[in-house]
Amino acid sequence: MRSVELYLRDIVEAAGVIHEFMGGVDRKSFTKDKITQSAILHQLIIIGEACAHVPHEFRQRYPDIEWTSIVGFRNIAVHVYYSVNTSIVYATAKDSVPELQGQIADILEREFDK
Numbered sequence: 001m002r003s004v005e006l007y008l009r010d011i012v013e014a015a016g017v018i019h020e021f022m023g024g025v026d027r028k029s030f031t032k033d034k035i036t037q038s039a040i041l042h043q044l045i046i047i048g049e050a051c052a053h054v055p056h057e058f059r060q061r062y063p064d065i066e067w068t069s070i071v072g073f074r075n076i077a078v079h080v081y082y083s084v085n086t087s088i089v090y091a092t093a094k095d096s097v098p099e100l101q102g103q104i105a106d107i108l109e110r111e112f113d114k
Contacts, residue, residue, distance in 0.1 A: 004058055005112045008104050010050040014043040015101035018093050030090045037086060040093050041077060047100070048074020065103055 021039050030036060051070045059067045073092070077084050 002053070004054055005108065007050040007053045008108050008112075011047050011104045012101055012108065014046040014050070015097045015104070018043045018097050019101070022093050027087075027090055031086055037089060041084065041089055044089065044092065044097075045074050045077050047097070048072075048077070062103070062107060065100065070100075 018040055021036055021043070025033070025036060048070050051067050052074065054067065059065070
């Protein structure tokens, strides 16, 4: 079984990849670029899956992170893939992921980089 630390590091890494993929991409070009959409959605799925493996007790210590929503998005992307909204993916990648990356990086520093 993997440690919580590794799952958190997966989240930070996937967020970094999203940041790299989003560099210079505006909403209009994103809606036309199926490759970028797919690549970013894959990283969002990784983030959701990693969050799903973070134990409930650990999540409770950090209630400012929307663990349930992140996992829920992953579940929709995987199981109800046909209903994924490109605008939501773009907004999530552009706005929510950088914030999450910072929050998780802070947790890693507090909990594991001692």
